[in-house]
Structures are given as C-alpha cells and as structure tokens.
Amino acid sequence: MPKEPRILVVEDDMRIRRELLDALRSAGFEVDVAVSYRDGLVAVQRDYALLLLDLGLPDGDGLDLVRHLRDAGRGLPILILTARDTPDSRVRGLDAGADDYVVKPFHMPELVARVRSILRRSGRTVGQGLVRHGDLWVDAETRKAGKGEAPISLKPREFDLLLFLMQHPGRTWTRDQLLDRVWGAGFTGDARTVDLHVRRLRAKIEDDSSDPHFIETVWGVGYRMAEPQEVR
Ligand code: CA
Numbered sequence: 001m002p003k004e005p006r007i008l009v010v011e012d013d014m015r016i017r018r019e020l021l022d023a024l025r026s027a028g029f030e031v032d033v034a035v036s037y038r039d040g041l042v043a044v045q046r047d048y049a050l051l052l053l054d055l056g057l058p059d060g061d062g063l064d065l066v067r068h069l070r071d072a073g074r075g076l077p078i079l080i081l082t083a084r085d086t087p088d089s090r091v092r093g094l095d096a097g098a099d100d101y102v103v104k105p106f107h108m109p110e111l112v113a114r115v116r117s118i119l120r121r122s123g124r125t126v127g128q129g130l131v132r133h134g135d136l137w138v139d140a141e142t143r144k145a146g147k148g149e150a151p152i153s154l155k156p157r158e159f160d161l162l163l164f165l166m167q168h169p170g171r172t173w174t175r176d177q178l179l180d181r182v183w184g185a186g187f188t189g190d191a192r193t194v195d196l197h198v199r200r201l202r203a204k205i206e207d208d209s210s211d212p213h214f215i216e217t218v219w220g221v222g223y224r225m226a227e228p229q230e231v232r
Pocket residue numbers: 011012013054055056057058
C-alpha cells in the first residue's frame with residue numbers, strides 16, 4: 001500500500017497532463033493519469049485521495065463524472081480544472097459536488113498548494129459525515145454505507161456500530177465499552193449482543209468474514225477497526 005496520497009489526473013491535453021504529473025510527483029504524490037472521460041470513469045474505481053479533473057474532455061463533460069461519483073456515494077475530494085471562467089460555470093462545478101476549482105491557465109505552485117490544502121482538509125473524513133476506510137464508506141448524514149460503488153444494507157444498530165468503529169480506526173474497544181458508546185448506557189443487553197452485531201457486520205463488509213480485514217478481534221479484549229493502511 002503506497003504511503004503517499006495517490007492522485008488521479010483526468011486531462012486530455014498532453015502538455016498540461018505532463019506538467020501536472022511532473023509537479024505533483026516532485027511534490028511527493030503518487031499520480032495516475034487518464035486521458036478521457038471513459039478512461040477516467042474506469043480509473044476512478046480505484047481508491048484515490050483526490051481527483052484532479054478537466055471539464056472539457058473529448059468524449060464527455062467532466063461535470064458528469066463529478067455527478068456520477070457523488071450519486072454513487074463517493075466522497076473523494078475533487079478539484080476541477082476548467083477553462084470556463086464564468087461565475088456560472090464555477091457555481092455549476094461546485095453544485096455538482098466538486099470541492100474546489102482552478103481556472104486555466106493556472107500557476108503550477110498554486111495548484112499544488114490547493115491540492116495540499118484539500119488533502120489536509122479532508123483527512124480521513126471527507127465531506128460532511130462521510131467516513132472512509134479503504135473502499136468501505138459510511139455516511140453519517142444519509143445513513144448509507146457501501147463498498148466502492150456497491151451499497152451495503154445495514155440495520156440501524158449495525159450502522160451505528162460500524163460508524164463508531166470507523167471513526168476510531170486502530171483503537172481497541174471492550175464489549176462493555178461498545179455497549180455503552182453505541183447502544184447507550186440505558187441498554188440492558190449483554191456482551192453477546194456485540195458479538196452478534198460484529199458477526200453480522202463482517203458478513204456484510206468483509207470479503208471473507210472468517211478472515212476479517214476491517215473489524216478485527218483482539219483476543220481477550222474486544223474489537224478494533226484496522227488502520228486503513230493495514231487493510232489489504
Ligand atoms: Ca480539455
């Protein structure tokens with residue numbers, strides 16, 4: 001798993017693409033490129049820390065890609081590159097779900113600074129209420145969850161437990177602590193309630209629930225959500 005944030009650049013102009021690639025790589029980022037709308041749509045299935053997106057693509061409108069990703073519940077930060085320097089086009093870009101935009105021609109150091117700033121802002125929590133962990137995501141606002149593009153249907157308490165664990169990656173909780181924090185102090189069930197919910201969650205979120213990569217059992221203690229870089 002790469003340590004540096006991986007950025008996807010979708011840009012059809014070869015000269016701009018090359019400049020972006022050089023500047024971002026020397027700034028320490030891992031960068032992949034896509035040269036068309038179709039290319040970008042396929043590439044963005046991978047997990048990226050940020051999408052740098054040109055709007056004027058030969059086979060489509062970048063704004064449609066933004067809408068597509070947001071409709072699918074993808075919260076990755078999107079920075080739009082646009083030659084359309086009218087207030088209206090900026091508003092449409094942000095309305096579609098982009099986080100920021102840069103108007104061409106742009107000053108490369110400024111663009112890199114914007115990228116850094118967006119990544120700093122997003123941290124592990126992206127957007128409002130959206131928490132991501134590898135390709136697994138939960139949205140506290142809409143109470144939806146999914147893995148990549150695939151939605152995961154969760155019962156209310158399963159959702160609460162998953163959200164709580166994802167908000168504290170790497171931290172181990174005892175069953176009693178989880179009952180207290182997720183079910184609430186007034187709940188009178190016992191520790192097996194937690195085990196039952198973890199089992200159900202694993203069946204829904206893990207590729208192989210007998211070999212969990214997200215919710216780990218800490219023997220003799222309780223459970224923890226793996227750190228994102230530990231998820232294989
Ligand atoms: Ca273009």
